[in-house]
Amino acid sequence: MLRSLLSVVVLAFCAAFVLLIGGGSELEHVALLGAVLGGVIGLVPHDPPLGKLGGFALGFVTTWAFFGIRAALLPDTTMGRAVAAFLVILIAGAGVAISNGKVPFWSVLVGVAAMAGAYETSFTDSPPQFMTTSPLAATSVLLAAGFGFLGAVVFTTFAKGPDAPRDPAPDPDPVADPDLLERVMSGESK
Helix, strand or coil, X not given: CHHHHHHHXXXXXXXXXXXXXXXXXXXXXXXXXXXXXHHHHHHCCCCCHHHHHHHHHHHHHHHHHHHHHHHHCCCCCHHHHHHHHHHHHHHHHHHHHHCCCCCCHHHHHHXXXXXXXXXXXXXXXXXXXXXXXXXHHHHHHHHHHHHHHHHHHHHHHHCCCCCCCCCCCCCCCCCCCCCHHHHHHHCCCC
């Protein structure tokens, strides 16, 4: 319970710090969103650890690119937004499938949420301003997410006790273990 409470305090400080350094700027509007989403990426265990950062980046960049595609090619209607949302999730999901388990889908969705949450309102107000408004939203939410991520990683690195659960082991690679499928089908555990 103390570990959970301490992680809450660390993330709260990260969000407050981002708000203080970003007072009066776009950063102020995405501080909580970014810090919390960065905290999620930092706190959830995944092996390999870089996979969750890669997933966040994949979702973030895919969403940002589709804001550009919406501005250039798709009408600013419900149908245009629906097509873009469908393609963002489909393309990001394909990236996860290609990674063969190294990139978790949840981290991709966190990246999508970061960019969409930080920029959708500004985009809706003026789609033709994509080239000037999107970099500000993207860098602002990335900075806030970076603080949340660093806070979570520093906390989990230094707060691990001797009884702390270890990160889950990765799934066995069926290529490295050709008999895995046969053992699973026969009901053997190992």
